[in-house]
Structures are given as structure tokens and as C-alpha cells.
Amino acid sequence: MKLAYIANKINGTSGLQRMITLQINYFIVNYNYEIDLLLLEQDESEEKNFFELDKEVGLHYLKHYKNHFIRVYSKVKGLNRTLEIVKPDIVIVCESDIFSLYLPRFVSRKFKMVYQRHDTKQLNLKSINSSVKAIFLNKLKKLLLTNAGGGYDKFVLLSDAHRLDWKNLNSIEIISNPIIIDTKGVTAKLEQKQVLAVGRHDYVKGFDMLLYCWQKVTEKYPDWKLKIVGKRNSNIDLISLAKNLNIYDKVIFKGETKDISKVYLESSIYACSSRLEGFPLVIIEAMSFGLPVVSFDCKYGPREIVKDSVDGILVPQNNIGLLADSLCRLINNVEIRKQMGKKASENIKHYSVDKIMNQWKTLFEGLIQNSNAV
8 A cells, every 4th residue: 555644844843743753654564555755844954853764755845935825836736746756545634734624625636535633623723822913814714614624535533522623524533642652561650759741832731830830839849840841932931930930940841852751750740731732642651651640621632531530630721729739639649649650551551552553554445445446
């Protein structure tokens, strides 16, 4: 089988880029698929990919422009030209932008098309910018999203909760993200005085709220540390906020790391303070290492994974006080912490990579069989 993946970039550290890399590498090694990757906004001269791609992948860097209308035209032209050369059986589109949602309308089709969505629909509209331009663009996007996603043979979402966003579609399939890291049966001892949070410094991750929460926690447990791992953003100054809250010495800021397993094993609790999530890979990973999770019960993500009071604690959205109280509860009671951690490592096993990848294989084979039957 021959697949062609379409993505904007692959050289970052986002959950989507990790998942694209995992899928491509797994399909090549385990199913012997031929795979090409078409990159719409990445130059060949850019920095090396953070996640290593199999050498058998055919990479195609499409020329892109700054001007919006020229960029859209060049994307369509470049995609049609490249897909004609590659001749895939199935094309998998992985981006969440409006262009990708409407892409089937602009390509010459001799193949099946699959769309996989790793974000909520709301993410296309959410903006902290209240300018006239931002308001207008959000209204335009909302109009475009009403009928978006049509034309795809399969529209893949991460969980049943996301179905409500796409009531206009009848091609929906549910395939969750798998556990990416192999723990090799090793779990955290949950004895080190460290709470962990992982993610880019972004408004949607809610690390600002987590720091206000941590200020309350350190009043009771000053010997505990909060570790935030992820790419920094110049628009969000978490370090200055930590200093203003007088907790800078209680917080460890660490950038991107390839040795994330060590970070999980050195921690005792995982904290998720997101304002919105699609299906957080980091929660799955943390639980696979036996970390109990304390999370805001934000839309879609955590509630699909965490069983409240069994393998973690779900807190009403944006309730900083209760988030702090829940962290303090697990900090104070090592037995409850370890009981929840054990349940976490057991309950998360149904997200095994082999099981999830087999669901993709079944989907692809079904599309090809239906195509041959026509």
C-alpha cells in the first residue's frame, strides 16, 4: 500500500508532529507501506527534525510564499503536481487549518482521502486577540467551519466527545492516540517531591493558572518542586510570573527534551492545567509511567482518559483553588498517590501502540477494498 501524508511542518515538537512521525515509522517497519510526506510550509534548509523519520520516507518540500492568496494557490498547484508524481493509494491530511479541511475540493482525485483531527473545532476560533480584524476573521472562520470536512472518505477524530463538533459529517471514525513511549515495565516510585507538567508555553496550556495554583501548594509544602517541561514562548513570560508570585525557587523550567522518560520517572504527580485539550498525549504517557494525574476537567481530553478518584483527580475547569487542594491531597498521602499511580499504569494499557495502529490498518484496507469493489 502506498500512502502520502500532508502536513505543514514536521520539525517541531508538537503532539501532532510526534504522532505523524510515529505513524509513518510504524507503518513502514510493521506493514511495509510505501510512504511519502508532503510538507507545505517547511524548507529543506530548516533545522533537522526533532523526531527521527524512517529513511525510507519520501520527503517533498513544496514551495511556499508569504502572501496569503499566492500561498494558497501555490499549495494547491504544488500538491496536485506532487500527488500526480507520487500516485498514492491513500492521502492522509493532518493539519487543522481551514485550507486542510477544504482540501478535497481542490485536488485531482485518483486516490482515497483521510483527514485526521488532533485539535478541537473550537481551537480554530479561539483567540485572546480582541482586535476588529481578529473578530472579523473568527466570524469568517465560523462560517467556513459550518460545512468543513466534506469530501473526505474518512474523517478521523480522537474520541466520541469530538463527534458533537462535526454533526454535518457522516464519514467519522474514532481512533485515539496511542502510548508512544515504551516504559519497558518501569514505573515511577512516586517518592520524589516533584510535580510535573509538560507542554509548550501557550495560553491554552494554562501554565499561568498552574503557577497561581503552585503558590498555594508551596505554602503548605515548601519542599516540593513544580517542573514545567516544554518550549518557551516569548509572548508568555512564565518566568516573570513565577518571580512575581515569589515561587521562582520552587519551579523548574526545562526546555524541550528527548529524554522525557527520565522526567516522568523522576516525578510523583502529573498536573494538567489546560484551558482546552484535544486528546493529551502527555497524560497518556504520564499514566503509563504510573503517575496519578490531577487535571482540570476541560473539554474533550482529560475526561476521556482519567477516571476521577481512581487513577487521578478531575477538577472543575479553571478552579485554581481546587486544583491546589487536589495536588496537596496527593502530596500529603503517599498511599493514595501510589494506589492511583498503580491504577493509572493498568488502565492506560488499552492505548497500546499495536492496538491503535491496527485500527488504522483496518481503516486503510477497508478503503482500498471498497475502492476495488466499485
